[in-house]
Structure formats: structure tokens, C-alpha cells
Amino acid sequence: MTNREMLLIPGPTPVMDSIYDALAQETRGHTDPRFAAIYRNAIVRTKEMFKTDGEVFVIAGSGTVAMEMALVNTVSAGEKLLVISHGYFGDRFIKLGEAFGIEVDVLQAEWGKQVAAKDVDSKLETGNFKAVTITHADTSTGVAANLDALIPVIKKHEALVILDGVCATAAMEENMSKTYGSPDAKIDIVLTGSQKAIGVPPGLAIVAFNKTALAEREKLNHVPAYYCDIHNWIPIMNDPQKYFATPPVNLIYAYDEGMKLVLEEGLENRYERHKAFGKAVRSALSVYGMKALAEEEVAAATLSCILYPEGMDDAAFRAALAKKGVIVAGALAHLAGKAFRIGHMGNTTVEMLEKAIVLIGETMNELGYPVDPAKAAERFKELSFVKGV
Ligand SMILES: *Cc1c(COP(=O)(O)O)cnc(C)c1O
Numbered sequence: 001m002t003n004r005e006m007l008l009i010p011g012p013t014p015v016m017d018s019i020y021d022a023l024a025q026e027t028r029g030h031t032d033p034r035f036a037a038i039y040r041n042a043i044v045r046t047k048e049m050f051k052t053d054g055e056v057f058v059i060a061g062s063g064t065v066a067m068e069m070a071l072v073n074t075v076s077a078g079e080k081l082l083v084i085s086h087g088y089f090g091d092r093f094i095k096l097g098e099a100f101g102i103e104v105d106v107l108q109a110e111w112g113k114q115v116a117a118k119d120v121d122s123k124l125e126t127g128n129f130k131a132v133t134i135t136h137a138d139t140s141t142g143v144a145a146n147l148d149a150l151i152p153v154i155k156k157h158e159a160l161v162i163l164d165g166v167c168a169t170a171a172m173e174e175n176m177s178k179t180y181g182s183p184d185a186k187i188d189i190v191l192t193g194s195q196k197a198i199g200v201p202p203g204l205a206i207v208a209f210n211k212t213a214l215a216e217r218e219k220l221n222h223v224p225a226y227y228c229d230i231h232n233w234i235p236i237m238n239d240p241q242k243y244f245a246t247p248p249v250n251l252i253y254a255y256d257e258g259m260k261l262v263l264e265e266g267l268e269n270r271y272e273r274h275k276a277f278g279k280a281v282r283s284a285l286s287v288y289g290m291k292a293l294a295e296e297e298v299a300a301a302t303l304s305c306i307l308y309p310e311g312m313d314d315a316a317f318r319a320a321l322a323k324k325g326v327i328v329a330g331a332l333a334h335l336a337g338k339a340f341r342i343g344h345m346g347n348t349t350v351e352m353l354e355k356a357i358v359l360i361g362e363t364m365n366e367l368g369y370p371v372d373p374a375k376a377a378e379r380f381k382e383l384s385f386v387k388g389v
Contacts (some may be wrong), residue, residue, distance in 0.1 A: 061205030063193030077101030199346030
């Protein structure tokens, strides 16, 4: 199967033909050694991507299941969690924490801005926080978190770093063996989903725990979960022929192929490509008088939230663009109707994005905004070019 539309929402993202081919293979039993070999391979590739010597979990679920798994295995009811929020998905951790009786405190940035590391420092001074959540790229605002600034501060206060990579993993660096300023200052948990920057259809929750995070689970006698209790999954991740709950066999085929593409492209190449795509898309759209919500220094490599020019009709714009085969997403909360969100992540290509830039310009012309698609395409081509990628 080949895509008929260009799915440029902030996930799911365009799926490559070889991934569809993998998905369409014959469904085997979940304990069949032929399937177990593929599952094992997918787990090994995931460990390689995160560069972790801990455990990774690849299970059925969406990104939200992965968020839940990260939280319930490390923070107990009554313990304190600090949420660093750059928008809607950061805020999701507040609800999650509250659902499990966790004492949640939050630092919310104005939408489009970053939470400052010094504010995190002062907040952590006030009490004994077990963990801090960071949303690597918040899908509502297109703001990226500054890990270099945040992680040293969090580790100074000896809290766990839980990184939500749902809109970043495989596109923005999440290296669990990297130290941030001191030998113990590392990312403890990364959680993600299959359908965003990894570029596989939705349905998998992916979580990596380092040894520190695994040790925290060991200290808890009981966790308020069964499906999401990592104790139930560790034996399966170490021997995928064992059974705990039926894995989504075909999706694991697809994910294994997706991870193969990620590692073949090379993580560094992928990070550079996404950085270039983010800059190029935003700069090209600025030719049309469209401005990103986030300033370039804090903007995510994977998606952008783009403010409409004065008076532009959101529904009319997105519907006309969809007719041309390009799907973008509306904005959330108070930005609904005032902005749209465009994904430029996963396995999107220069050709796809250049075409999308031109079609966005043509749509604007149709709606009575005279702009120059050729000029924007030129700008995009200049900036999206990465040597060797
Ligand atoms: C999409 C997203 C989620 C939620 O993932 P689902 O797969 O929809 O459950 C969480 N965090 C971020 C940053 C996201 O972009």
C-alpha cells in the first residue's frame, strides 16, 4: 500500500511502504519462535536507540499508556511529582498524577515559551520531589524543552527525570547514557509511542527505564497497576516467547521495520534532518506572513504551531488544503481557530514537505491571500538541505 494523502498532523505521520509491507505479513502466534525473534530484534533496536543498559518495554497501548507506565512504577500515592509543562501534553501528567493520588506540583510556561531552569531549581528547593516530568516537544505549542539546562538542576535535587518523547523520539536526541554535567545526571525514563517521530502506525507504547528507575520500582511493594506494572513485563522483554498479555503481533512487525529504518538512517543524521526540516518549514511559511508560536530558539524540530495571518478562516483553510491531499491539524485550547499545527517528523521527506509548502501557498491564494509559493519553496529547499542526509 502507498499513502494517498500527506498526513502532516503531529502524529500519526506518513508510513513508508516497507512498513506497510511488514504490517501485512501473516499473523503468527505470539509465542511462535519466528515472531519472538522479530519481537526480540525490535527490543534490541529500541535499546540501541536509547543507548540504555536498563530495560525497555514495547507493549500495546498509545503514548498515554507509556506515560502511565513511567509514573506508576516510580512514584507512589502521596509522593511529590513536579510537572514541567509547555502545553497540553505537559498538563496531561497533572491529571495522570492526580488519578493515582500523587501530589502534583506544576510549572506552566506561557504557551509558546519555555519554563526556566532557575524556576525549576527554586520549586525543587521547596520539598522532597520524587520525580520531574519533562515533555521533550509539546505537541500543542511546538516548544522543545531544554534538556541541557533542566537535567542538571533536577539531578542536583536527586529527583528522577521522566522524559515524554512521544513527539520527539527518533528525531531529537534522547541518549540515556549521556551525562548532563555530572556523572549521575542522566535521563532515567523515556516514554514514547510508535506513531509520531518513529513513523509507525499508532498502537505501541514504548518505555525505557535505566537502572536507577528500575531500582525505584524495586523499592515499591505495590504499584496501582497490573497491565502497566513493569514486573509483569520484564520476563517477556527478556524472553519474548513468554506470555503475559498478547502483543499486537503485526504492529511489532511494523515497528521492527520502522526501527530498522531509524537505525539505518543513523540517529545523528536523523536529528540533523529534523532540525533542518523544522527551521526550513517555519522559515518557508514566514514567506506567507505566517509566524510560529514558538521563537526559533525554543522551537521543536518535529512539529510547529503556526499562527494564521489576521482574519484567516481555520476551517476553510484546512478543508481546502485537505482537498489537495495535505492534512494538517487544528490548534488546541485558546489557540483553536487562530493557528494550525504541522508535523515535519518521522519519515516525511524533503519532497513531501516542499510540495506541502507549495500547496499551502496555493490554498492561501485561493482564499484571497496573495502569496508566492515558488519563493517559499525556494526558501524551504535552501534550508532543508543537510549534507550527507
Ligand atoms: C501525542 C502525545 C501524547 C499522547 O500520546 P497518545 O498516543 O495520543 O496517547 C503524549 N505526549 C506527547 C508529547 C504527545 O505528542
